[in-house]
Amino acid sequence: MSFLEAVRLAFGMIRAQKLKSFFSMVGAFIGVTFLIGVVTIVNGMDRYVKEDFAGKLFGINTFTLRFRPFVNVGQEPSREQRREWNRRPRLKIADYEALADQVDPRFLVGVESMSNVETAVGHKRSTSIEARGVSESYFRIRKIDIAEGRVFSQPEVEHGADVVVIGSEVADKFFAGVDPVGRTIRVADFPYRIIGVAESQGKVFGISLDKFVIAPYTSQIKRVVNPHNVVDGIIVKAPDIPGMNEARAQVEAIMRIRRHLRPGQADNFHFETSDDVLSFWANISNILYTALPALVGISLVVGGIVIMNIMLMAVAERTREIGIRKSLGARRRDILRQFLVEATALSTFGAALGIVSGIGLAYLVNVATPLPAHVSLGSIIVAVFLGVGVGVMSGVYPASRAARLDPVAALRFE
Amino acid sequence: MNDNHILIRTVGLTRDYAMGVEVVRALRGVNLEIRRSEYVAIMGPSGSGKSTFMNLIGCLDTPSGGQYWLNGLEVSKMSDDELARIRNKEIGFVFQTFNLLPRATSLHNVELPLIYGGVGAKDRRDRAAAALESVGLGDRMGHKPSELSGGQRQRVAIARALVTDPSIILADEPTGNLDSQTSEEIMKVLADLNDRAGQTIVMVTHEHDIAAHAKRVVTLHDGVISSDRAQAA
Numbered sequence: 001m002s003f004l005e006a007v008r009l010a011f012g013m014i015r016a017q018k019l020k021s022f023f024s025m026v027g028a029f030i031g032v033t034f035l036i037g038v039v040t041i042v043n044g045m046d047r048y049v050k051e052d053f054a055g056k057l058f059g060i061n062t063f064t065l066r067f068r069p070f071v072n073v074g075q076e077p078s079r080e081q082r083r084e085w086n087r088r089p090r091l092k093i094a095d096y097e098a099l100a101d102q103v104d105p106r107f108l109v110g111v112e113s114m115s116n117v118e119t120a121v122g123h124k125r126s127t128s129i130e131a132r133g134v135s136e137s138y139f140r141i142r143k144i145d146i147a148e149g150r151v152f153s154q155p156e157v158e159h160g161a162d163v164v165v166i167g168s169e170v171a172d173k174f175f176a177g178v179d180p181v182g183r184t185i186r187v188a189d190f191p192y193r194i195i196g197v198a199e200s201q202g203k204v205f206g207i208s209l210d211k212f213v214i215a216p217y218t219s220q221i222k223r224v225v226n227p228h229n230v231v232d233g234i235i236v237k238a239p240d241i242p243g244m245n246e247a248r249a250q251v252e253a254i255m256r257i258r259r260h261l262r263p264g265q266a267d268n269f270h271f272e273t274s275d276d277v278l279s280f281w282a283n284i285s286n287i288l289y290t291a292l293p294a295l296v297g298i299s300l301v302v303g304g305i306v307i308m309n310i311m312l313m314a315v316a317e318r319t320r321e322i323g324i325r326k327s328l329g330a331r332r333r334d335i336l337r338q339f340l341v342e343a344t345a346l347s348t349f350g351a352a353l354g355i356v357s358g359i360g361l362a363y364l365v366n367v368a369t370p371l372p373a374h375v376s377l378g379s380i381i382v383a384v385f386l387g388v389g390v391g392v393m394s395g396v397y398p399a400s401r402a403a404r405l406d407p408v409a410a411l412r413f414e
Numbered sequence: 415m416n417d418n419h420i421l422i423r424t425v426g427l428t429r430d431y432a433m434g435v436e437v438v439r440a441l442r443g444v445n446l447e448i449r450r451s452e453y454v455a456i457m458g459p460s461g462s463g464k465s466t467f468m469n470l471i472g473c474l475d476t477p478s479g480g481q482y483w484l485n486g487l488e489v490s491k492m493s494d495d496e497l498a499r500i501r502n503k504e505i506g507f508v509f510q511t512f513n514l515l516p517r518a519t520s521l522h523n524v525e526l527p528l529i530y531g532g533v534g535a536k537d538r539r540d541r542a543a544a545a546l547e548s549v550g551l552g553d554r555m556g557h558k559p560s561e562l563s564g565g566q567r568q569r570v571a572i573a574r575a576l577v578t579d580p581s582i583i584l585a586d587e588p589t590g591n592l593d594s595q596t597s598e599e600i601m602k603v604l605a606d607l608n609d610r611a612g613q614t615i616v617m618v619t620h621e622h623d624i625a626a627h628a629k630r631v632v633t634l635h636d637g638v639i640s641s642d643r644a645q646a647a
Contacts, residue, residue, distance in 0.1 A: 323513075324513045327472070327501060328527040329503070329531060408469050408475050
């Protein structure tokens, strides 16, 4: 019997026993769906964290000098550690000015301080908007483009002008349908003139990045955002990664001199880069990449057992048919092939449906949750190989049992 | 007559079954020759070994001892796959319970042995259709067994047995599940095959009036041949 005949025969069987075929398919189907779905979500998060999250929050080739770690990733610091942090001197505007003056001019140096203060236009108020006091270089460092109006200039920063650039969501909230440029917004009760609206920065894990007002760090809000002359962070952007390391070394040297640190004494300031977050993510994603496929593997094994059971039932039920086929000249390998092709066809169908629903699942996750999903071709290929492999593996034993049936006994089987 | 005309030859054929610790000797040395174009009935009470003998002749089973030549080939030493090939090419079975595939049409049922014989699709269909025509079922090719009467089913089975043009047709109680009128029809089909085409037929039965259609009756008793006589059909 040719392979084509075996395929034709298997398809006939699958059509004739729809319900049973359906259940065999479910095994491969569920496994493949979850494998694709899970890998897709983890992949999507991976890409997202690496490309968007780190870039948006920390900037590319950028580091921020802080007096102590601002965000904590990974391990909780010890009490001693906290105490040491609290004893550290804060960063001063003078530090910023010294750094801006002394580092290589290839590097962009900026300053930022931020705080949630009450913002109001007319009698509309909001407390969820972040007020940032920054230098004019901040826009270039953080890649904040302007949709309308302009950014503030160096002279405006020097004079501490009460001008402000607002985020797109702030514009939507307070100025629906009107041009905000030239209007007044009160930030912590100081009146500011809006000179620009920023391009939307998007979201990170569902949290909007567009709820901000940006003013010169020398303007009125310096009174509420930080103690006198203190800044939250000094940001340095380099053109590339080697440049970033160089800039960091320069900043460290300058800061150590300014703080009179002796050799061997530890830095009493902190460099914040996207590396912290990325290495933390690498730990999580390693666990995910190991654990999740193992879970999916279990579902595939269960699927395989389901298929094997159904095939064994089919062999028992079709014992007489096998006897008839043998009496008409079917060899062992013909019977073997018949059942193997059937198991393979079923698991292939199941896998194919699994791909569709796996991609559907990924799409659903993308739409319904802030988690991003990214379908990779690799995961589809692996899933299909596993799905079909499971079908074939679980078909082998029932098929070989069928093939070894004694024709006399099989014919007598009722 | 030369040996070429001897289709079936068994020498001291035995078959033992292990039933727990006991060994049941179903056949105790059967010596038989059947020539081409013979129509032989094998009779005997139940337990006489006729079913065992028929399974051996049909290459569904292998003997415990002795030799069996079919068409000049020693079958008793063959492997599973070789036996399958012999069943496919040399033997056409007609069973008491018809043994058709319930979900397949008449045409497909008749095609089956040709599929295992590696015959191409077009040729296969033509030959299966011709075989069905020859048993008077040219208009029932698309019917499934459940849509046919008992007699029609057995005709499909006969067509299936004939379609490979086998050396012998082995009929095992072919009328056992049929009423007497239908039985007569089926016996007539078999007799015609023997008379007109010279088809060799070996038929196992325990009914005397069915055996009466054959030209030679071999009777088995306790695993050996107790009588072997020719009779007028």
